[in-house]
Amino acid sequence: MVSQMEVGPSHSNTLTRRGPSSVASSSRHRRSSRHRRHEGYVSNEFPEFSHTGDVEILVKAGSRTNRYLLHRLILSQCSGFFEASTSQEWSRSGNEPRTGAELARIGEDLSSSEAGRNKEVKKRWRYELDPGADGDDIPMLVQKENTAVSLFGSNDGRPPTVRNKPQPPTSNPSFFRSVANLSLHVHEPPPPPISQQDQDLLTDYDNLFRIFYNHPPALNSIDIASAYVQCKSLLTLADQYDALAVVGPRIDHHLLQFQSRLWKQIAKYPSSYLKLGYLAQSKTIFQEALIHVVGAWPQGERHIRHQLPDAVLEIIEDKVEDLADMVGKVEGRLFRLTLMTSRGERVTPYNSHLDWLVVSLFRQWFSDSTAPPPPTPPPSSRAPPSRGSSSGHHSRQSTNTNTTLVPHPTTTVDHTSPNPSIGRTIRALGTTSSSTYLTHDECKKFLKLSPDQYSRDNLKRFERRVDELKGMAREIVRPLMRCALLGGAEANNVGYLTCTRVEERDFPWLE
Incomplete structure (x- = not known):
């Protein structure tokens, strides 16, 4: 559960679970952790829960890829998208690869030891960000066929076969000098820079998953204009994955910290903050913006009708x-x-x-x-020139003498x-x-x-x-x-x- 997670120190940005209260036990745990890290042990921390994570998510934007190894339980509790796509109903539709237990039921000739081993294979899910066919498409996570290669280095979940490493020819000392010289000249080129749009997309996904794990999102806390843009983008992403109920309170809490600066911004841009308050399910922001919108109506009516759902429009009109x-x-x-x-x-x-x-x-x-204010004078409707006119000058005179007034079609x-x-x-x-x-x-x-x-x-x-x-x-x-x-x-x-x-x-x- 998300409530069972604790945020670690700010400089580490990690999540830890509550351990026993015994001082001796915690000290042994710290010594053991230091020993495992010293041996090259991969820690079980956000965003990659190496031991317990069962959902791998790859978010690629430009030349950069962020990898997350998270938990289905938390993702499904925070997002309707993950709840549906990892459900049994989705699996029965053929989108879930067969586990070892299912293969054991189908293949009667499997040995008992192999069947037992396959039953222990844990179900895992894999998602990748699909940018779409063209630039107008919204990037969306899609579920890929699970292969344990990307997660654990093997197709069947079994540990890889241990092979003896070839020994270098110790009798030839020039071998070591060649390797040393080679390492001096080989340099990996730095990755190309990514655009601001790609960076914002990576930041939005990172903030989304941070909120799922009760981490504070990385949002601007000084400039409210920048904070609004970030919050709006994050809410749009949360709406895309049916996670507004979880992300909204975080956005509400962050913006309310601006206090008087927030009220001034809402007074300047009420329709924009009305939509943000609706997406964030913030009573405070929605109420403040609604009062401004109703008082200034019909100012901004066209923008509001284009941006907000019918339920909000009905409230405004009432x-x-x-x-x-x-x-x-x-x-x-x-x-x-x-x-x-x-x-x-x-x-x-x-x-x-x-x-x-x-x-x-x-x-x-x-x-x-x-x-x-007085209405705009209606435009005059000029009669077309008569067919019998023989010159342009006569034609213009005829037009001027046959001027009639018609009602303005947009005057209401x-x-x-x-x-x-x-x-x-x-x-x-x-x-x-x-x-x-x-x-x-x-x-x-x-x-x-x-x-x-x-x-x-x-x-x-x-x-x-x-x-x-x-x-x-x-x-x-x-x-x-x-x-x-x-x-x-x-x-x-x-x-x-x-x-x-x-x-x-x-x-x-x-x-």
Whole structure:
């Protein structure tokens, strides 16, 4: 099990199993290990478990090949791909070579000693990275027919035959000088360098298997932009081998260490981090990105629809519709907002003309602030030149005189999406600062449009009544001013609403 593995010292990058607690036993084990290493013993450490590994994996990229000798049990627990490809169902389909025990059942003429030896042959699997037929194919591990040559130097699992080594001609001393001189001139050429793409591929596979064995992946912990690229590539590989449930928590833990820098990056690239949070099954990253995406909708809609599955799109559309409903109710209350006279009546031009001017100014400002940008003028459709035209000049004149307007084919109105400009307006209404909108200069300029109403006292009264309207509007927009972001400070730098509530049922991988 992965939980039974312990990470060794950081300088060794090894995995060891928990041994007995006896000090004497551990000291004997250390002495024995040193003695075996001194004799050329191959240690049983990650990534090659020489004694217990039963799955050989060769990952080749460019001129470099990484070899892993791992355990089927751990691979199948961490990856659905390895669980399926090493299962008995896969073996019965003819992809698994026959073991010695099966050969003993088929060949009745095998001797009892040979059959017994073959029964002890351990099943082993072998995978190699297939780059595909062309550059557009995704490299994928494929299972190869197992030959024990690559693992243990023999086709049948038996130890190789021991042969006497030929002795050098000791009577000729020049033989040793020839060998010495030859060794001085023979140098192995260094391997050619590999491309950055090949190096990234090797790193991704190494990180994948390191996570399977509870080793920390080699990810950038300083530059969050580089860490994002590495995490995205690793998650894509984990998705390819059905291992997101194991790799995702590691990615989540690594990125959350960036804290405030992570929140800033999510605010800048919400759609990208929404996909990453979905693949990593990170509630924190997914929630933070979802709030930004819903608030800024339909900005980035085309990119999101192309990158994310339908389950995530349905959640986004539901949240956008909920937010639009909330905004619609608040807008209705704000447009109906008014002042009352001292007798408790709604102000009108007849019972309080000055107060009615205050309400009119507020409604005009709110209407202008929340109005969507004007639509693009539709293109003109020019009529083709008449058949009877005899010259190009006459033809152009005919075209100009027969110009007609047609509707723009791409002009649509989305009634389910909140107006992008409403966010900035709501934030202005929700602030306690009196200088955000309808300032002293604006009130003075407006009141001067009615010379019979303008005076110093009327201006002071006008501004007091404006402040009353601002206070009532602040209470109306309070539900929309709630910030659901974990990086709350980032909400001050965006112009859209961040009040979307994300609940447990909104995480698609929990369904």
